[in-house]
Amino acid sequence: MMNKSPAVSVHGLRVVRGGREVLHDLSFDVPRGSVVGLLGPSGCGKTTLLRALVGVQIVAGGTVIVLGEPAGSPALRRRVGYATQKPAVYADLSVRENLRYFAAVLRAPRSDADRVTDEVGLGDARDQLASTLSGGQLSRANLAVALLGAPELLVLDEPTVGLDPVLRRELWDLFHDLAGRGTTLVVSSHVMDEAGRTDRLLLMREGTILADGGPAALRERTGAPDLEAAFLRLIEQAAGSPA
Amino acid sequence: MNPAITLATTRRILSQLRHDHRTLGMLVGVPSLLMILLRYVFDRPERFDALGPLLLGLFPFVVMFVVASVGTLRERTGGTLERLMTMPAGRLDLLLGYALAFGLVALVQVGVVLAISLTWLGLDLAGSVASLVLVAVLDALLGMALGLFASAFARTEFQAVQFMPAFVLPQVLLCGLIMPRDQMASWLEAVSTVLPLTYAVEAMQEVARRPQVTGTLVTDMAIIAGCTLLALLLGAATLRRRTP
Numbered sequence: 409m410m411n412k413s414p415a416v417s418v419h420g421l422r423v424v425r426g427g428r429e430v431l432h433d434l435s436f437d438v439p440r441g442s443v444v445g446l447l448g449p450s451g452c453g454k455t456t457l458l459r460a461l462v463g464v465q466i467v468a469g470g471t472v473i474v475l476g477e478p479a480g481s482p483a484l485r486r487r488v489g490y491a492t493q494k495p496a497v498y499a500d501l502s503v504r505e506n507l508r509y510f511a512a513v514l515r516a517p518r519s520d521a522d523r524v525t526d527e528v529g530l531g532d533a534r535d536q537l538a539s540t541l542s543g544g545q546l547s548r549a550n551l552a553v554a555l556l557g558a559p560e561l562l563v564l565d566e567p568t569v570g571l572d573p574v575l576r577r578e579l580w581d582l583f584h585d586l587a588g589r590g591t592t593l594v595v596s597s598h599v600m601d602e603a604g605r606t607d608r609l610l611l612m613r614e615g616t617i618l619a620d621g622g623p624a625a626l627r628e629r630t631g632a633p634d635l636e637a638a639f640l641r642l643i644e645q646a647a648g649s650p651a
Numbered sequence: 652m653n654p655a656i657t658l659a660t661t662r663r664i665l666s667q668l669r670h671d672h673r674t675l676g677m678l679v680g681v682p683s684l685l686m687i688l689l690r691y692v693f694d695r696p697e698r699f700d701a702l703g704p705l706l707l708g709l710f711p712f713v714v715m716f717v718v719a720s721v722g723t724l725r726e727r728t729g730g731t732l733e734r735l736m737t738m739p740a741g742r743l744d745l746l747l748g749y750a751l752a753f754g755l756v757a758l759v760q761v762g763v764v765l766a767i768s769l770t771w772l773g774l775d776l777a778g779s780v781a782s783l784v785l786v787a788v789l790d791a792l793l794g795m796a797l798g799l800f801a802s803a804f805a806r807t808e809f810q811a812v813q814f815m816p817a818f819v820l821p822q823v824l825l826c827g828l829i830m831p832r833d834q835m836a837s838w839l840e841a842v843s844t845v846l847p848l849t850y851a852v853e854a855m856q857e858v859a860r861r862p863q864v865t866g867t868l869v870t871d872m873a874i875i876a877g878c879t880l881l882a883l884l885l886g887a888a889t890l891r892r893r894t895p
Contacts, residue, residue: 425895462737466893480892485739496730500667512659513740537670553734 415440415561415592416461420470423456430456432615438594443587445606446596453615454596458563462490475560486514489559493566495550499539503530503549506538516557524552527582544571562593580605600636611639618642656740660748682710682764690772700775703768704783704859705828708851711757711791717815719798724811742887750792757791778858786858789875790851796882803889822848847878
């Protein structure tokens with residue numbers, strides 16, 4: 409089953425929060441079965457953009473089409489998995505109880521709770537209350553909820569924050585594994601060294617997209633040795649050109 | 652509407668309470684203790700017979716208001732509500748799940764307090780135990796529904812807890828418990844007729860005084876159920892899928 413239409417298609421998206429426009433006329437496409445990194449400094453609008461993709465953000469203008477439907481439409485609620493940056497699980501329930509509950513809401517098979525626990529490597533903490541998990545374990549439990557029901561699109565807000573390098577690599581391997589099976593992933597991060605692990609990069613700054621392309625192509629285009637430097641050069645270019 | 656999601660939500664809330672022994676203990680222990688205090692403060696069986704049932708209606712109302720408003724606020728601020736809103740959970744599925752869970756807790760709470768009252772404390776009830784339990788559970792659900800609704804106007808748990816005196820105490824003052832309503836100033840009496848707790852207390856008075864199920868009792872129960880439904884619908888309107 410090959411579907412050539414993009415997984416996500418954003419056109420002219422504008423979002424106003426607290427009387428200030430925080431996303432300015434964004435347009436981009438995300439092809440199916442790829443891992444797209446959304447990178448940019450804290451406060452540049454990454455979370456707001458991700459919230460618009462899952463349809464919980466009130467938007468001021470533009471269109472967001474996800475898997476062929478307007479973002480947030482009821483048909484998408486089992487096809488899109490979302491993990492917020494701040495873990496959204498019940499602190500007074502065990503990992504297993506949390507996952508069983510969300511699996512029931514998604515009408516996913518009961519066995520899914522164990523599958524996703526293993527996928528994020530939380531098998532040892534299965535019966536621990538969420539309130540007793542470490543920060544890294546908690547963010548993996550949060551990620552596990554998003555994986556329930558094997559959604560076609562995963563929207564992950566900074567899923568690797570605070571994790572040790574080994575775990576981070578394991579999660580990125582998992583993301584590519586999922587993409588290999590046809591899942592599309594949009595993953596935000598503010599750490600530049602994670603950018604190299606993506607198939608495609610959206611570099612954001614102050615509510616606009618500075619660049620959109622593969623990591624290698626971006627380095628080549630800017631002639632910078634690494635992505636951090638490439639990002640800086642793009643900012644300088646944007647400042648130099650008449651907006 | 653999806654019964655499977657409603658039941659899963661009920662089970663989830665009960666599991667949360669099961670892990671929280673202290674809250675569970677207080678839900679049952681505090682009203683029992685207050686009832687025992689009341690019995691010995693009056694030390695006159697006939698006064699206790701008249702007032703005991705009224706408090707049996709009031710306790711679950713107050714307790715459920717607090718538990719529901721803080722519980723929902725935690726869902727809102729903890730991000731789990733937003734997560735559920737990206738899933739196929741309907742707003743009514745969640746609210747009914749809450750209602751069912753807290754209704755069951757209220758049943759246990761009232762059951763224990765009533766058992767202590769009828770045996771140890773020697774409460775003499777003119778009406779049937781069944782109608783008392785029914786009215787008490789309706790009161791609990793009313794408290795829960797108002798708590799859910801009130802939580803929409805609180806930003807923090809500090810504020811949510813303070814809604815308890817704000818929503819509940821004026822109703823307690825005006826419901827006829829402290830001063831019979833027909834002896835109040837007419838404008839106060841008018842205010843009390845639109846407050847739901849008035850009917851909760853009146854229903855309990857009927858159960859305490861009369862052996863048969865009176866028309867007043869049935870009307871009161873219908874009004875309590877209607878107010879609960881209205882508060883739940885208003886509460887549902889405050890659960891938003893899209894936020895700024």
